[in-house]
Amino acid sequence: MATQYVTCPRCSAQNSSLNTTCMTCGSQLPIAPMPMQQMPNYGGAKPAGADKKILAGVLGIILGGLGIHKFVLGYQQEGVILLSVYLISIVVAFVTCGIGTPLIFVPTVIGIIEGIIYLTKSDEEFVQTYIVNKKPWF
Numbered sequence: 001m002a003t004q005y006v007t008c009p010r011c012s013a014q015n016s017s018l019n020t021t022c023m024t025c026g027s028q029l030p031i032a033p034m035p036m037q038q039m040p041n042y043g044g045a046k047p048a049g050a051d052k053k054i055l056a057g058v059l060g061i062i063l064g065g066l067g068i069h070k071f072v073l074g075y076q077q078e079g080v081i082l083l084s085v086y087l088i089s090i091v092v093a094f095v096t097c098g099i100g101t102p103l104i105f106v107p108t109v110i111g112i113i114e115g116i117i118y119l120t121k122s123d124e125e126f127v128q129t130y131i132v133n134k135k136p137w138f
């Protein structure tokens with residue numbers, strides 16, 4: 001790792017950026033330029049769409065089978081698919097006198113898994129994956 005240097009404004013001596021005062025003349029050093037960090041946000045503002053992360057994640061976990069979290073993210077088609085699978089599962093469970101009941105867990109589990117995935121992503125990752133790239137599943 002390359003050591004960063006700060007030039008003293010008074011005597012022009014090179015000081016390590018770790019120092020706050022000049023090693024040569026003892027004057028206050030300007031704050032070293034930070035190593036370029038990826039900081040797309042200013043003032044801690046969340047990237048657009050990040051506000052949906054918590055909502056979509058929680059809805060996915062609680063009401064995953066209904067596809068509500070898909071609608072929140074603007075995924076109409078996927079939401080309809082999840083909701084349809086859920087409703088069909090209920091009908092199948094009813095028609096088969098309960099034998100088909102486990103089918104209801106399929107959309108529910110998908111919702112829970114997706115909700116957890118949303119919540120474990122950083123705001124930036126979430127926006128990049130689901131708002132920008134529109135990844136339909138998981």
Ligand SMILES: [Zn+2]
Pocket residue numbers: 008009010011012013022023024025026027
């Ligand atoms: Zn100096």
